Amino acid sequence: MPEGHTIHRAARDHRRILAKCKLDVESPQGRFSRGASILSGQLCLTVEAFGKHLLYRFGNKLALHIHLGLFGRIRKHKLPLQEPRGAVRVRLIGKTHAVDINGPTICQVLDVKGIATLINKIGPDVLRSDSNPDLAFEKITKSNAPIGHLIMDQSVMAGIGNIYRSEILWRQSVHPETPGREISRQTFNQIWNDANALLTIGVKQNAIITVDEAQPSKKRYKERVNIFAKKQCPSCKSEIRRFDIRGRRAFVCDTCQRI
């Protein structure tokens, strides 16, 4: 769930739903009490995504900063309001819908300076038209770290999560253990463009789909991916190897993806 596409989709949806919404705060465990006092009742003007970070901007120049982390959930409900499901941290109420946010790892109010600091540390977002991919390539080409780590490092480039990492590199025949400095500009462009294409599909379908022509109707993402958590390469039929990159599981076809 907390992949870049979900965040961008949320930003798009919420922009429509929450125009001039008011912010209400459920804080059953007291985790958001300070934000509650500052923003409660304020009007939300815009919603914007930077990678996996969401910014709900308010009229008083403050922003509600949300990051869903691994387990966060955003649920949209038609009005009238329903009982909060689980530990709802924030409830945004528009004219037709309400949005409940459960379990974000970040849920804080930022001032202008805090917003600038946040945006500054996030790399170019593969889904934003105002992104400059050159910044990502510069960092990659100077690094010895494996490309599998670099494309998921949100300070290098933003939006790619653990599933997309393995999928994109497989689709572009790039071995995840290739050092960043060995990645050519052309290969980088392929990765960037594929990330943009796949995440665009993700935003539209609200599902991680990396298999061409796969339908979103299947229940589990595993049926819509090529090698993530799979045993066999769909292309050459050899075994998919599972290994760790910085503590996250990664998958590779050592036959199709050469270093």
Next chain:
DNA sequence: TTGATTGTTACCGG
């Protein structure tokens, strides 16, 4: 009840 998980950050040591 237990373990796994689409993520990030802080901290430490080499």
Next chain:
DNA sequence: TCCGGTAACAATCA
């Protein structure tokens, strides 16, 4: 400075 490892945290589901 860079790199890699570890722990902590979050909520839900199988």
